[in-house]
Amino acid sequence: MATFHYRALATDGKIQEGTLSSQDDRSVARELRRLGLTPVFIGTSKPSRFSLRMPKFVGKRASDVLHFTTEMATLLNAEIPLDRALSITAELTKRESFQGVVKDVLKALRSGKSFADSLGTRPEYFPDLYLSMVRAGEASGTLPLTMDRLADFERSRDELRGYIVSSLTYPALLVVVGTGSVFVLLRFVIPRFAEAFTQSNIEMPLPMAVLLTASELVQNWGVLFAAVLVLAGIGLSFYVKTPTGRMVFDRFKLRFPLLGVALLKADTARFARAMGTLVKSAVPLVQSIEIARGILGNRVLAEALESVARGVKRGEGIAGPLRGTKKFPELAGHLLTVGEETGHLDNMFERMADIYDKDTRDAIKRFTALFEPVVILFMGVVVGAMILSIMLAITSIQQTGL
Numbered sequence: 001m002a003t004f005h006y007r008a009l010a011t012d013g014k015i016q017e018g019t020l021s022s023q024d025d026r027s028v029a030r031e032l033r034r035l036g037l038t039p040v041f042i043g044t045s046k047p048s049r050f051s052l053r054m055p056k057f058v059g060k061r062a063s064d065v066l067h068f069t070t071e072m073a074t075l076l077n078a079e080i081p082l083d084r085a086l087s088i089t090a091e092l093t094k095r096e097s098f099q100g101v102v103k104d105v106l107k108a109l110r111s112g113k114s115f116a117d118s119l120g121t122r123p124e125y126f127p128d129l130y131l132s133m134v135r136a137g138e139a140s141g142t143l144p145l146t147m148d149r150l151a152d153f154e155r156s157r158d159e160l161r162g163y164i165v166s167s168l169t170y171p172a173l174l175v176v177v178g179t180g181s182v183f184v185l186l187r188f189v190i191p192r193f194a195e196a197f198t199q200s201n202i203e204m205p206l207p208m209a210v211l212l213t214a215s216e217l218v219q220n221w222g223v224l225f226a227a228v229l230v231l232a233g234i235g236l237s238f239y240v241k242t243p244t245g246r247m248v249f250d251r252f253k254l255r256f257p258l259l260g261v262a263l264l265k266a267d268t269a270r271f272a273r274a275m276g277t278l279v280k281s282a283v284p285l286v287q288s289i290e291i292a293r294g295i296l297g298n299r300v301l302a303e304a305l306e307s308v309a310r311g312v313k314r315g316e317g318i319a320g321p322l323r324g325t326k327k328f329p330e331l332a333g334h335l336l337t338v339g340e341e342t343g344h345l346d347n348m349f350e351r352m353a354d355i356y357d358k359d360t361r362d363a364i365k366r367f368t369a370l371f372e373p374v375v376i377l378f379m380g381v382v383v384g385a386m387i388l389s390i391m392l393a394i395t396s397i398q399q400t401g402l
Contacts (some may be wrong), residue, residue: 003195004028008037062161064098065125066154073147082143083109101125114138129274129291136281146281153277160167160357164266169362171371178379185386188224190215193393205396209388218236243299250298260368262363265272267298269356276349286312301327318345 001021002300006028008016016037022028028042068353072091075085086109090102092367101122107200116135119126130150137146190211204212239245254260272294278288296302311321317340332352339348 004042006032006042008032018170061125062154062158064093064095064101065130066151068098068102069147069151069154073144073151076144080114083351098125115143127387128294129278132283132287132291133278134308136278136283140282142281149277149281152347153273154289156273156353156357160266160269160360163361164262164364167368171368171375174375174379178375178383181379181383182386183218186211186215189390190386191219193390199374203396205389205392207385208393208396211386211389212313246299247303252299254300258363258367262360262367263298263365265329265356265360267296268332269353270327270347270362271296271301272353272356274333276346276353279349280346286320289318290298304328312361331355 001023003019003021005019006017020028020031022031032042035287038384071089072085073251076082080088085105086102086106090099090106091100093099104121105118108121109115114135115138116131119134120131133146133150134143137143193208193212217298240249253263256263274295275285275288276290278291279285283291286309289305289312293302293305296305304327307325308318308321311324312318319336319340320331321331322328322336335348335352335355336345355365
């Protein structure tokens with residue numbers, strides 16, 4: 001027998017936590033119901049304030065929404081009334097800022113608004129996709145199932161985002177550390193050798209002369225160069241925020257060797273996951289495309305979906321117009337063609353999302369597998385050449401002294 005930790009809702013509305021020994025979690029759930037408790041969490045590890053383990057590098061806001069959605073799905077599936085489920089979720093939320101969000105939603109709900117409209121009072125947390133799905137769930141009477149689908153969607157999206165960021169962190173760190181090492185050598189180490197050669201009137205070896213020239217550039221123009229880089233970075237950040245700049249930058253990202261392929265597949269997976277979730281929730285296809293456009297991180301692909309939406313309105317379906325954009329992977333169009341022919345477009349979108357989730361991870365692995373050794377080799381050659389030049393200079397001084 002195993003020991004299970006549980007969190008359950010008592011008849012008086014309070015949350016109870018404890019442990020039970022049983023064969024499996026189903027037996028624990030039956031025992032809790034026999035005791036008049038409604039299970040909220042059952043697991044072999046002690047629950048945190050929420051019953052879901054989050055991946056690394058997921059923002060607080062995304063984490064809060066995911067936890068909220070998961071808790072609401074659990075409570076609604078336990079047939080707890082909507083307002084009571086919101087009240088319990090607010091009680092379970094420990095982050096004060098998001099607890100205020102849940103209370104605002106509860107207040108709006110009790111004032112007579114629908115759940116979707118209540119969530120819409122805080123659009124910075126609940127985007128159009130979220131609201132449209134909740135609205136569809138309310139209209140069809142399948143809100144618990146809809147919240148389950150939303151939780152799956154949020155979880156898959158955040159896991160992929162976390163994987164991409166964590167995979168690219170180490171290569172970025174290598175570049176920063178390597179650049180810092182070169183700067184320290186040029187700014188503080190090399191100048192000391194210049195004094196030794198100047199005082200001894202020794203002919204300077206060519207490699208050392210090159211390093212000294214680079215060192216003088218860093219000392220004399222380093223601050224100005226850094227200031228120019230900072231100003232250029234600030235200017236670029238403002239330019240990227242403009243519609244034209246954003247389009248140019250997003251086009252550049254898609255064309256970047258190896259990484260561009262990974263980013264394209266990541267956005268394709270995000271689009272397919274959103275479409276599968278929306279279509280399965282009975283949101284109209286054109287409306288689903290418009291909502292999915294809003295969650296894409298690349299404006300080039302989002303603009304391409306405008307023509308796809310127009311094609312759907314003309315009765316051309318979605319597969320043909322998607323292939324016609326020539327922006328998405330070719331396989332995506334063929335998968336959707338099969339989905340339209342078989343009448344299972346929602347399932348094909350989900351299958352497509354799974355495929356491109358895996359492809360994104362594989363593409364990121366290939367990029368890091370190539371990029372990391374290249375950076376290490378390049379920085380090793382640069383630093384090694386600098387150290388070798390220093391050693392040659394020391395040898396030259398010693399030989400002259402003899």
